[in-house]
Amino acid sequence: MIDKSELQPVFAWICQYVAENSYPPTLRELALQFYMSPGRIDRMLTRMELHGWIAREPGRKRGITLLRSCDSARPIQSG
Numbered sequence: 001m002i003d004k005s006e007l008q009p010v011f012a013w014i015c016q017y018v019a020e021n022s023y024p025p026t027l028r029e030l031a032l033q034f035y036m037s038p039g040r041i042d043r044m045l046t047r048m049e050l051h052g053w054i055a056r057e058p059g060r061k062r063g064i065t066l067l068r069s070c071d072s073a074r075p076i077q078s079g
Contacts, residue, residue, distance in 0.1 A: 002047050008073070010034060010044055011053055015070035024064035 013033060017025045027045070031038045045064070048054045057063030 002044055004051070007044055007048055007051070007053070010041070011048060011068070012070075012073035014054070014064060015066065015073045018066060019070070024062045024066075026061045 010030065014025060014030070017029075025033075027038050027041055030036075030041045030045075034041065036044075045054065045056060049056060053066070053068040055065045055067055057065070
């Protein structure tokens with residue numbers, strides 16, 4: 001079971017990625033960033049959808065839309 005505390009860093013990184021690139025990351029980019037399988041990331045994104053944090057457009061590589069404010073997301077420190 002995936003809990004909200006596991007989702008928070010992934011959501012924060014998605015927010016940071018969108019802020020820097022003006023488009024969302026792919027599932028593969030998320031998997032590489034967090035050293036997780038694409039299947040695990042997919043399940044996490046599904047949970048974020050259920051919590052109302054994001055929406056996804058099926059069949060699109062960059063089909064993530066943020067629904068929750070990124071102000072509450074913890075920033076990710078680089079390197």
